Amino acid sequence: MSDLNKLTIAEARDSLRRGDITSAELTESCLTAISGAGALNAFVHDTSQLAREMASAADTRLKAGDAPAMCGIPLGIKDLFCTRGVPSQAASGILDGFRPEYESTVTSKLFEAGAVMLGKLNMDEFAMGSSNETSVYGNAVNPWRRKGDDAALTPGGSSGGSAAAVAADLCLGATGTDTGGSIRQPAAFTGITGIKPTYGRCSRWGVVAFASSLDQAGPMTKTVRDSAIMLGAMCGHDPKDSTSADMAVPDFEAALTGDIRGKVIGIPEEYSIDGMPQEIRDLWADGSEMLKDAGAEIRWISLPHTKYALPAYYVIAPAEASSNLARYDGVRYGHRASLAPGDGITEMYEKTRAEGFGPEVQRRVMVGTYVLSAGFYDAYYNRARKVRTLIKRDFEQVFADGVDAILTPATPSAAFGLGEMASADPVQMYLNDVFTVTVNLAGLPGVTVPAGQDAQGLPLGLQLIGRPWEEGELLNCAYTLERAAGFVAKPEKWW
Template identity: 70%
Template sequence: MTDLTELTIAEARDGLKAKTLSAVELTDAYLKAMEAARGLNAYVAETPEKAREMAAASDARIATGEARPLEGIPLGIKDLFCTEGVHSQAGSHVLDGFKPTYESTVTANLWADGAVMLGKLNMDEFAMGSSNETSYYGPVISPWRSNANNADLVPGGSSGGSAAAVAARLCAGATATDTGGSIRQPAAFTGTVGIKPTYGRCSRWGTVAFASSLDQAGPIARDVRDAAIMLKSMASVDPKDTTSVDIEVPDYEAAIGKSIKGMRIGIPKEYRIDGMPAEIEEMWQKGAAWLKDAGAELVDISLPHTKYALPAYYIVAPAEASSNLARYDGVRYGLRVDGDDIVDMYEKSRSAGFGAEVKRRVLIGTYVLSAGYYDAYYLRAQKVRTLIKRDFETVFADGIDTILTPATPSAAFGVAAMSTASPIEMYLNDVFTVTVNMAGLPGIAVPAGLNAEGLPLGLQLIGRPFDESTLFQAAKVVEDAAGSFAPKRWWA
């Protein structure tokens, strides 16, 4: 029999339905793979007993013909999502020992559809990072390696554990979140598919907040179809989240395989940045050609305020983070370091609990929100955000159906390769992705090929608000043209 962990969600679903395999068998196969791959550090908490219990319940439902859409499918959950009674610490020491008494809406939706929880996945602390090196639990190692050397590579961030686990076949799919590219960048680095849906498509309730006006949950999966299947279950309106939107969630899987003939694809000139590697430009051109060959019309477009997106993002996001993270003070839950008085306890708990990158962003955010600087920085950044959103509205009003760009400015880099670099160099990893969050739009990263060193490169498709179906439709064309590829197993 084929290794069960090689089955996509769609294939596993069909096998479970046909009873050629059981949910318990499938779950055990993943638990065995997880045990053998602990050196990748993708999981921060494994839940084998819970997984087997959920899988057994799925087998019982399948036996009685009551299978739900994700019945028996084993998933990994990013540590940012609160899971009842299970480690939920956002990759941070400040939430040490926290096990919530409630379930996030996104994970509750997945369990209601029959999914099985394998464990919690590593991530950059509070989702602040582009390499999964800021986690209190240490860096995640990518399952990919360059054909030039055996150096450990980063899987991207902040959803690095999610991307690495999916690429290494340590779960059938994974939940992730995207504030400035944290789904799409790691997906591109690991040869997986990741979609950041429209802001408001998935509830944020029970998901630890980074920047509340930018955060959005989405899946990382092995292929476009699996991403569509997962998003259908994750998305919902939620009365507990006033930013979730009451719009019907379509059957995204139905869009897979539909013709894109006549679709108008925008190619924005502003995404050709100085110093962009030739391999990224070449891949972008190749992706455009694939879409054209499938019947789409390529249209040169302009998004003139793109160049302001990254600096504006790194004002808005830290400002919101400084406000959201004020609640972690050592009083009611998480880490507490005793002090001489309550103020001293606050200071010592936060100093010991937060890592360097989180402290940096909290300080930046506090500064730009302070008296005398609010108008000069935060208010101005919000005005720029409005202009970025207007750029997209203009091109979509002109009949553009989706926009094609690179997903990242490079392939994956080495662990600790950025340790001596300026933080700005790390922030530049988000240059192609932050505009989507600033405008609240959906964006999908899809593998497009390998570079000269055998590492994955991804393309990004950006869509109209709540038009994720068109993204799946176009992404499938790119996926089919690029072909499939996976890392060579070296870790066990």
Template identity: 70%
Template sequence: MTDLTHLTIAEARDRLHAKDISAIELTDAYLGAIDAANETFNAYVAVTHDKAREMAKASDERLAAGKGGALEGIPLGIKDLFATEGVHTQAASHVLDGFKPRYESTVTANLWADGAVMLGKLNMDEFAMGSSNETSYYGPVKNPWRAKGSNVDLVPGGSSGGSAAAVSAFLCAGATATDTGGSIRQPAAFTGTVGIKPTYGRCSRWGTVAFASSLDQAGPITRDVRDAAIMLKSMASVDAKDTTSVDRPVPDYETALGQSVKGMKIGIPKEYRVDGMPEEIEALWQKGIAWLKDAGAEIVDISLPHTKYALPAYYIVAPAEASSNLARYDGVRYGLRVPGKDIIDMYEKTRAAGFGREVKRRIMIGTYVLSAGYYDAYYVQAQKVRTLIKKDFEDVFHAGVDAILTPATPSAAFGIADQDMAADPVKMYLNDIFTVTVNMAGLPGIAVPAGLDGKGLPLGLQLIGRPFEEETLFRASHVIEQAAGRFEPEKWW
């Protein structure tokens, strides 16, 4: 019998409905795996044993009565950015010490309504600011993958590093994640998992700790494309509490899998061939092109001329929104409070102690670009560039392109405490070079594992789609997955 934790969501769902296994058995298998391995990976910052078993028991009762939901009895990990009622929700930051919300985020409420089981809260970069999961107050997460013949610990990517590592190491069946500039797709690529950032507005942001409100979007990280389709169907919804969520029906994404891509036009942007890109990434890209071509898709060269301005514009827009969103953490109503001689002193001491280095850096950048005298020069310019980036994509889609194929990351996972990265924040920011344009334009993007590099580490390809055409991405990424096969880390823990 397969180890229960190695079942995909689709396989577990079918076996639960067939009464081959119970939700309690499945949940206990995952809790056992977490208890055995979490000290190694640091993927979970809180494990909800009692709540998980209680939810699994309720799932078994519903399944017995023939009333099982779409995710009935499926154990999931939840990124620490989503508010979970009565459970640790701190965005992996010291400033939110002890915070347990009295409400549930819309995304997690949707999952529980469909019968999912919560295993616990997953580690992440503090306030989702980072590309390596090293900025967390709870310390770095380790990637379950290691280079061949090496015992060097690697980063799982960020900010959803806990989500990606937990899925890859079989510590949950799937996980929620968020993506502001690549925080779902980059960790998925680094861990051999599938991650989709849906169109902006497809999932409600209500009850999710805000980083950059015009860029943040929730999505799933899973072990294969089918599981991502199943999870996104449950996560997505319109929400009266989030005016940026879009009121349109949520399709059954799973039905898109296996549909032909014959006649589909796939664009290859020349601007994504960046200087110094490893040959392995280029070779992988060519493989992806060949797989889609063999499946009947038409490959066309395209240009997205404003791509080169995306990263600098992103690092103005995102910190500006962060500096205004994070102003609410003042030590008055909840979280950390460091006493001071007066209220201003208390604010200053609380924020100095509560925020980590990367968060402070981005708040300062954001406050600077929004300040009088610089607002027009930086923030307004960045918003104009954003409009041009969006128009580049619109022109390409208008010309009949159905999806765009690019690499997901410029390299495979790098080492924890990599000196080059630590010394140069810009080098770290370059990890998002292939992903930020998608957030700037509000488009859907999926990262799918496509191969291993020379050291045996996973590499991913990214597909970018038209707004609200996630089905197209599931269809095309399923073709890549079928051709590339699935990847699992060799167990060393």
């Protein structure tokens, strides 16, 4: 069985429990796929020997008959998660050579559940980007191609390596993080499922920080069921993270009944933006019809402060980034610049940060430092915080009025070519997050489901936004949409 890497997490779990396959066989199938997929540049740190050891330990647990759902499942881990003894660089030159002596809480939970780490995955530097073009490892590449066109496409960002690896069947699932859409946008670009849970549902401890009030980890998988299974293993209270919610973790998979009769699905007027491609508009309409046919009530709603979300996000996120990234100074760990005779501590800081940070990170650090400076704090940062409160209130009002979930497009386009936006105004790239940043600003759960293809054969996704802490109900809506859409397309292998 050489195609074991093409299994879903649910299929692999059931086969492992029946004894039809072993985790060692499953892991080898994935490692073989990875070794033949260098053109995708998805995996950037090889942990194949560790993977074989973990798979062997998982097989022992499986034989004992008391193995959790994720036991023996091979995963890719985004390079933003600290993994003990394994390079954890956040795709940045400034963390070159950094091997943490500790394990992030999310990866600890996955490994305690018996999951296997195949390797570390490519991403945008410090998770700052929407196309995986800011990585010190080079671009990750989307396994999808336009019909009749060999141009390399972006897998989205910042979790581009995770998205590419799952879409190309290099792993059964992958961890991602989402600060403004970094799970949901790449999932849409590669035809997979990705969920950002409620802020506080997954611990942030051991995940390299970008913007601490927005960052949240989540799974990226081939199906909604797989996301439910993997999310259950990633969640839980962590006393090491002050923002971690002390709440029981429900059985998300058990919530997948496919019954949404009587549920109210909101369609926000403000997401119908000028310039939206007709294909995205049609897909959105088709998605609402699918949910209506499944017994849901479709209701137009208003989220009036949506138009301020993107500017507010691009004040708050860089402000928090400039504060978080101040710790990378070349003193304690990571890269340190070579100094000239007579250079002091100030020159060391300046040269190290100039060499270690890429242009996009430098841009955001400078923007963040500017909006936090004495003369501009009230004009920018405080105003953005007030706008954030209004955006959150919009959602609270809609949910209080009886809406159970909100359906929106996931992205304003299908995947674009690598380099197509690189020379453009950075704001054009930032517009990729137009449908996703509101969810982070409000701390809500959001999930992207592949729902169709454009005229060039590229996948298109729809986003569902749920009530806080109700990921189970949100995933059930996504499961219903997934079944109705019937998206089964896979990229043709060219790599």
